[in-house]
Amino acid sequence: MNIAAAPALNHEHDTHAGPPRGLGRWLLTTNHKDIGTLYLLFSLLMFFIGGSFALVIRAELFQPGLQIVNPYFFNQLTTLHALVMIFGAVMPAFVGLANWQIPLMIGAPDMALPRMNNWSFWILPFAFALLLSTLFLPGGGPAGGWTLYPPLALQTGQAFPFVILAIHMMGVSSIMGAINVIATILNLRAPGMTLMRMPLFVWTWLITAFLLIAVMPVLAGTVTMLLTDKFFGTSFFNAAGGGDPVMFQHIFWFFGHPEVYIMILPGFGIISTIIPTFARKPLFGYASMVYATASIAFLSFIVWGHHMFTVGMPLAGELFFMYTTMLIAVPTGVKVFNWISTMWRGSMTFETPMLFAIAFVVLFSIGGFSGLMLAIAPADFQYQDTYFVVAHFHYVLVPGAVFSIMAGVYYWLPKWTGHMINEKLGRLHFWLSVVGVNVLFFPQHFLGLAGMPRRIPDYALQFTEFNMISSIGAFLFGFSQLLFLYNVIQTIRGGEPATDQVWEGAQGLEWTLPSPVPYHTFATAPVVE
Amino acid sequence: MATQATNALAVAHRRVVRRLLLVVAAMFVFGFALAPLYDVLCQITGLNGKTGGRVAVARPVAVDETRTVTVEFVASLNAGAPWEFAPKVTRMAVHPGQYYQTQYLARNLTDQRLVGQAIPSVTPGPAARHFQKVECFCFNRQAFQAGEERAMPVTFIIDPELPPEVRTVTLSYTFFKLDDAGG
Amino acid sequence: MACHRIVRAGAMALGGALGAWSGSARADFAVNMTPGVTAISREVYDLHMLIFWICVAIGAVVFGVMFWSIYHHRKSRGAVAAQFHESVLIEVLWTVVPMLILVAMAVPATQTLIRMADARDADVTIKVTGYQWRWHYQYLNEGIGFFSVLATPQDQIHNAAAKDATYLLEVDQRLVVPVGKKIRILTTAADVIHSWWVPALGWKRDAIPGFINESWTLIEKPGVYRGQCAELCGKDHGFMPIVVEAVPEAEFQQWVATMKARNPPTTQAASGGQPL
Numbered sequence: 001m002n003i004a005a006a007p008a009l010n011h012e013h014d015t016h017a018g019p020p021r022g023l024g025r026w027l028l029t030t031n032h033k034d035i036g037t038l039y040l041l042f043s044l045l046m047f048f049i050g051g052s053f054a055l056v057i058r059a060e061l062f063q064p065g066l067q068i069v070n071p072y073f074f075n076q077l078t079t080l081h082a083l084v085m086i087f088g089a090v091m092p093a094f095v096g097l098a099n100w101q102i103p104l105m106i107g108a109p110d111m112a113l114p115r116m117n118n119w120s121f122w123i124l125p126f127a128f129a130l131l132l133s134t135l136f137l138p139g140g141g142p143a144g145g146w147t148l149y150p151p152l153a154l155q156t157g158q159a160f161p162f163v164i165l166a167i168h169m170m171g172v173s174s175i176m177g178a179i180n181v182i183a184t185i186l187n188l189r190a191p192g193m194t195l196m197r198m199p200l201f202v203w204t205w206l207i208t209a210f211l212l213i214a215v216m217p218v219l220a221g222t223v224t225m226l227l228t229d230k231f232f233g234t235s236f237f238n239a240a241g242g243g244d245p246v247m248f249q250h251i252f253w254f255f256g257h258p259e260v261y262i263m264i265l266p267g268f269g270i271i272s273t274i275i276p277t278f279a280r281k282p283l284f285g286y287a288s289m290v291y292a293t294a295s296i297a298f299l300s301f302i303v304w305g306h307h308m309f310t311v312g313m314p315l316a317g318e319l320f321f322m323y324t325t326m327l328i329a330v331p332t333g334v335k336v337f338n339w340i341s342t343m344w345r346g347s348m349t350f351e352t353p354m355l356f357a358i359a360f361v362v363l364f365s366i367g368g369f370s371g372l373m374l375a376i377a378p379a380d381f382q383y384q385d386t387y388f389v390v391a392h393f394h395y396v397l398v399p400g401a402v403f404s405i406m407a408g409v410y411y412w413l414p415k416w417t418g419h420m421i422n423e424k425l426g427r428l429h430f431w432l433s434v435v436g437v438n439v440l441f442f443p444q445h446f447l448g449l450a451g452m453p454r455r456i457p458d459y460a461l462q463f464t465e466f467n468m469i470s471s472i473g474a475f476l477f478g479f480s481q482l483l484f485l486y487n488v489i490q491t492i493r494g495g496e497p498a499t500d501q502v503w504e505g506a507q508g509l510e511w512t513l514p515s516p517v518p519y520h521t522f523a524t525a526p527v528v529e
Numbered sequence: 530m531a532t533q534a535t536n537a538l539a540v541a542h543r544r545v546v547r548r549l550l551l552v553v554a555a556m557f558v559f560g561f562a563l564a565p566l567y568d569v570l571c572q573i574t575g576l577n578g579k580t581g582g583r584v585a586v587a588r589p590v591a592v593d594e595t596r597t598v599t600v601e602f603v604a605s606l607n608a609g610a611p612w613e614f615a616p617k618v619t620r621m622a623v624h625p626g627q628y629y630q631t632q633y634l635a636r637n638l639t640d641q642r643l644v645g646q647a648i649p650s651v652t653p654g655p656a657a658r659h660f661q662k663v664e665c666f667c668f669n670r671q672a673f674q675a676g677e678e679r680a681m682p683v684t685f686i687i688d689p690e691l692p693p694e695v696r697t698v699t700l701s702y703t704f705f706k707l708d709d710a711g712g
Numbered sequence: 713m714a715c716h717r718i719v720r721a722g723a724m725a726l727g728g729a730l731g732a733w734s735g736s737a738r739a740d741f742a743v744n745m746t747p748g749v750t751a752i753s754r755e756v757y758d759l760h761m762l763i764f765w766i767c768v769a770i771g772a773v774v775f776g777v778m779f780w781s782i783y784h785h786r787k788s789r790g791a792v793a794a795q796f797h798e799s800v801l802i803e804v805l806w807t808v809v810p811m812l813i814l815v816a817m818a819v820p821a822t823q824t825l826i827r828m829a830d831a832r833d834a835d836v837t838i839k840v841t842g843y844q845w846r847w848h849y850q851y852l853n854e855g856i857g858f859f860s861v862l863a864t865p866q867d868q869i870h871n872a873a874a875k876d877a878t879y880l881l882e883v884d885q886r887l888v889v890p891v892g893k894k895i896r897i898l899t900t901a902a903d904v905i906h907s908w909w910v911p912a913l914g915w916k917r918d919a920i921p922g923f924i925n926e927s928w929t930l931i932e933k934p935g936v937y938r939g940q941c942a943e944l945c946g947k948d949h950g951f952m953p954i955v956v957e958a959v960p961e962a963e964f965q966q967w968v969a970t971m972k973a974r975n976p977p978t979t980q981a982a983s984g985g986q987p988l
Contacts, residue, residue: 064879065871072947112542145944151921152904152945175553183545187538217553221560236564239648239922240607240705244567245905246920251563280787282797310907310942311918312899312925314654315829319822326814330807337806340778347793348786358782362775369767376817378824379760381915382745385907385942450742451911453942456950458869460880460938465741505793601852603839607921608903619852652898652926653831696832699898701839701924 019519027122030114031519032099033416038121039096040409044485046088046128047402051478053081058440058474061467066458074457075143076135082146086263087170088128090397093405094266095120095177098205100416102181104510104517105199107190107526112183120176127169134159145455147252148223150237150245154230164227171216178212181205190509192528196290199508200283203290204269207297211258211265214301219255222248246311253304261300264364264396265293267404268335271357273508274411275339278354279346280505285338292331292338299328309380318377325375329368336365351503352426356407359399359434367395370445385455388448394441399434406433406484413488414502418516419495422487429483436477443470572658592626593689599623600687603701604633610645610706611638612673617680625659625689633666633702636678644672647681647702656698659691670707746911749933749958753914755824763817770813828915831928834896836889842899842906842919842941845948849887852898856971860885862951869951881938886955890964891934899925904946910939910956918943931958 019025019034029035057077060068069077099117103110111117134141139157142148148163156163185206189198198206226248228234235241237248276283283289305313305321313321339361348354370392374380383389414420443466448454452463459467498515509528513521600623602616613636623629637643647667651657662668666681673679687698747757785791841848843859850857863882867873876882889895899908901919909916916939917927931937939954959967 064875066869067871070947071950075944075947075949113546143947149905149944155904155946179546179549179553182549183542186545187541213549213552214556217557218560218563221557221563225561225564239703239920240646240707242648244923246923247564247567250567251560254563255560279785280793282795284797285803286798288798288803310916311920312654312923315825318825322821322825323818326818327811329814330810333810334803334807336774340774340781341802342797343778343781343785345781345791345794345796346785347791348782349788350782350786358778361778365771365774369771372767373760373763376759376763376821378756378821378828378915379763381828381917382756382760382911384916385909446741446743449745451746451939453909453940453950455944456940458880458950460940461875461877462742601837603852603898603924605839605841605900605924606902608843648922650900650922650924652924653829694832697834699924699926701898701900703900703922705922 028118030110030118032103032110032114032117033517033519035111035117035121036096036098036100037416039092039099039124042121042124043089043093043096043405044488046084046092047481048485049132050081050084050089051481053077053084055474055478057081058471060457061459062471063468064459064461064464069457071457072143073140075145075455076141078455079142079144079146080132080135083131083142084128085397086146086259087167088124090263090401090405091174092124094205094208094263094401095174097201097266097270097405097408097412098177098181101412101510102184102202102205103188104513104521105202105508106185106188106193107509107522107528108184108188109520109522109525111180112187113180116176117180120173120180123169123173127166127173130162130169131166134162137162147256148226148248149252150226150229150248153226154237160230161227164223167223168220171220174212175216178209178216181209182213185209190522190525190528196287197528199269200272200286200289201266201269204265204272204293207293208262208265211262211297211300215255215258215262218251219259222251222255225251246308249308249311250304253307254301256307257304258297258300260393260396261296263401264404265297267360267401268293270404270408270411271339271360272335274353274357274407275342275361276507277411277503277505278351278357279343279348281342281346282507283338284341284344285334289335289338292334295331296328299324299331303328306375306377306380309377310384322375322377326372329372329375332368336361336368349504351410352421352423352430353407353411353503355427355430356403356410359430360403360407363399363403363434363437364396367392367397367400370395383448385453386448387444387452387454390454391441391444391448394444398441399437403433409488411503412510413491414498415510415513415515415517417492417495418498418514419491420498420502421491422495425483425487425490429480429487432480432483433477436473436480439473440470440477441473443467443473590626590686591689592624594624596625596689597622598625598687598691598695599697600629600685601697601699602631602633603699605701605703607703607705610704611643612636612645612704612706613638613678614702614704623687625687625691628663628684628686630664630682630684632680632682634678634680635671635673635704637673637676640675642672642674644670644707646670646705646707648705650701650703652699652701653695655692656687656695659688660698660700661686661688667702748912748914749931749935749937750913750929751932752824752828752929753912755827756914759820759824762820766813766817828927831896831926833894834928835893837896837898838887838889839898839900840908840919842901842903842908842945842952844903844946845941845952847883847906847908847941847952847954848902849885851968854968854972856968856975858885858971858975860887860955862953864951878938880951881940881953881955883953883955886936886957888957888959888964888967889931890961891931891958893961894928894930897927897929899927905943906941906945906952907943908939908954909942910937910954912937912939913956916942931956934958934960 137158141159142156142163144153225236229236235243237243237245272283303325306325374383447463447466500515600621604614604616606614617632617634649667651660662685664684745760747754837852839850846859846861848859860883863884864880868875899917899919901921906919907916913929917925937956941952
């Protein structure tokens with residue numbers, strides 16, 4: 001098939017100088033750059049919303065005693081904080097980066113299915129409006145944790161069908177997005193770009209998209225079962241009818257564990273792009289990185305039981321999940337070693353994207369170490385459902401996934417907008433974030449080890465000091481993100497003109513394009529040597 | 530030429546999309562299939578305290594007089610189940626291969642007709658599959674008239690395949706009130 | 713070195729300031745898991761520390777290499793980038809060596825897990841039932857049962873009174889158990905999933921409605937051990953603590969007798985079987 005002769009996919013624009021004007025542009029766009037922008041701006045908004053829930057949580061936890069919110073509302077905040085951050089901030093941000101970058105990196109004019117791309121995005125504002133509106137219902141929003149365990153989740157009031165519908169909508173959006181990514185990567189690569197010559201960001205997204213296709217439908221199935229248990233007399237998870245609440249946990253975490261890898265693999269791809277650029281050296285062990293990513297994805301399907309070590313699983317089950325979970329440390333470690341080997345004997349400079357990438361390697365690894373500790377089932381009997389777990393997943397998600405997203409934005413923003421970011425502000429944002437994120441989450445390891453359970457609005461006195469420190473860190477980290485918002489807006493509107501190359505060590509098709517990239521690119525596919 | 534290429538591309542996209550949608554559908558069905566699959570797995574392996582289910586016929590089995598196992602009987606009420614519910618006997622010394630009968634006593638504490646369901650659970654895990662019930666009040670819904678009290682029987686046998694290291698088996702029933710009092 | 717001292721001084725100043733500021737709170741910077749008061753809790757603690765130190769060692773080496781590289785391989789220092797970018801040998805090495813380290817970790821972990829799974833031959837069996845939002849304890853052989861409810865007054869929770877030292881960790885009726893005897897704990901729940909956790913015993917177990925789980929403990933030291941519910945169970949999940957009081961055997965028997973006198977058992981607890 002001669003892709004080189006493929007015409008631009010949007011014939012209407014052939015007669016226009018650039019993108020259409022007005023609100024209609026954003027509502028009707030099928031352009032991957034526009035849709036990428038929409039996803040990224042949406043995710044930034046959700047990040048601040050989810051972040052403000054977190055600040056209320058940390059404000060309540062600043063001191064023992066109930067000061068600000070009642071326990072039931074507190075539970076709604078923790079539930080929605082997680083749902084918003086996972087499904088509204090992290091995942092859409094990675095999809096936004098995929099939309100912007102995948103076509104540019106593989107030399108394609110757009111995503112494979114541009115109209116479906118538009119629908120994938122526009123479902124999300126509706127889904128989240130629905131979800132967040134539950135806060136204003138009598139009885140409030142969902143308060144049983146984002147993990148929705150029955151029977152507790154079935155005690156949710158009027159909000160319940162709203163939440164289930166919102167989750168279905170988010171799932172449809174993700175599945176459509178994943179289908180689009182796979183079709184694009186498989187069918188639209190420029191001639192000469194074999195799979196093993198693709199940038200690693202594209203590889204990690206290809207694998208992530210397969211994970212999404214495999215597990216989002218399982219989530220859909222399991223929340224539907226919750227729905228029918230509540231409204232249609234089924235007893236999937238109701239012991240009285242012969243069902244089992246633990247079965248929910250099995251099915252949920254069968255989705256849930258691959259989900260957390262969905263939330264980090266694209267981040268691995270971003271780091272694998274940034275470090276070689278600023279070390280001015282090729283990525284070490286490209287093939288190994290691909291295999292490691294694929295191994296992580298495969299293993300992610302057989303570890304789910306580690307979220308359930310305390311339910312009373314038979315010994316054989318506990319041992320199996322312990323061993324498989326420990327095993328996942330191996331390919332993850334391989335990736336870290338490869339990044340460091342890329343840096344080794346490079347010629348490094350430390351612009352803002354690189355600062356975030358380095359912080360990612362260190363802080364994500366710390367999250368990985370606490371993950372390894374959690375994998376040890378008998379020890380997990382002490383860690384499970386405590387702040388040790390909260391510390392672990394926040395380390396891998398915040399200085400992990402979120403830092404990688406910010407690194408990617410800082411890295412590609414000059415190419416998208418034609419303006420360099422404000423480097424001083426970027427540096428300030430970085431240092432405040434690094435200090436803030438550690439002050440916020442490191443003490444939570446101690447809290448968990450000292451015996452503080454999670455999802456509680458008030459605590460015993462011996463947990464006071466570290467809670468105070470953590471809350472201070474939360475406000476420091478939270479408000480520092482306004483610097484990022486400011487920098488992004490400022491860079492979109494103007495700034496030092498960026499060259500096409502932007503970063504001295506940058507490699508890849510996107511850097512062969514002008515900065516800013518034109519509205520339509522690669523109408524004729526480049527030939528890759 | 531351009532149209533041919535576009536068509537070829539559209540065909541390629543459709544093929545990928547079709548296959549992926551099939552995977553999506555399959556995984557959606559798989560999610561639901563996990564429910565019965567889970568039950569089957571639990572019954573075969575005895576995981577999760579699910580007992581061996583009802584034994585249809587009282588078949589003759591060799592009694593192992595040399596081995597004594599303690600069976601404990603425990604009763605729980607789910608919240609909102611307004612009964613008094615307790616085992617008549619809290620423990621029995623039994624031989625594997627021998628049939629035994631015991632009873633659970635229940636009393637409707639309200640002045641209305643109630644229907645309840647008892648759900649069994651056995652611990653330790655490796656024992657569950659070997660604990661077989663010939664007759665059990667947990668097989669059926671139990672209707673109680675206002676204030677009614679009665680003894681509900683359980684006839685069980687522990688099969689001699691019970692792992693040798695198990696010395697105590699605990700049978701627990703949780704009594705739930707069923708919403709539909711009509712049955 | 714001076715840098716290190718400054719950081720420590722700063723941390724202590726911060727800690728002191730916070731301690732003073734928090735008023736009635738005890739300044740407590742507990743950073744680690746408790747070794748607990750049972751053989752199992754100590755094993756768990758040892759396992760935790762083993763894995764922790766292995767992680768610290770690996771981290772020190774890996775981050776050490778990385779920071780060394782950041783310092784030395786900088787463009788501003790005149791470093792020129794090498795171009796090597798793969799080595800099958802090294803990939804194999806850093807795949808196999810971590811696997812061996814993991815196997816080394818898995819062995820003691822497996823042994824501890826197997827020991828924790830053996831709940832046989834207990835001296836006392838207690839059925840623990842989680843409710844929204846309190847625990848119920850039933851001593852199966854002694855024939856006593858009672859609810860155990862948070863004893864902290866609402867005034868303290870709503871900041872109208874000073875918080876006492878056992879804030880949120882005291883109950884009206886403690887779970888009294890004998891020291892030195894094997895105690896089997898059966899957990900279940902009456903409404904939603906709860907989880908019974910006393911850190912000093914070294915484990916937690918979920919309490920699931922309709923199902924029964926068994927665990928065991930053998931407390932070596934008399935004392936009062938406090939824990940909390942560890943599975944989100946609704947609005948007062950944070951307000952249903954557990955207090956275990958381990959006492960010498962004689963004192964335990966006395967306590968049982970007192971409880972029985974207060975609440976005579978309603979069902980006849982009998983032994984013996986009636987074979988068909």
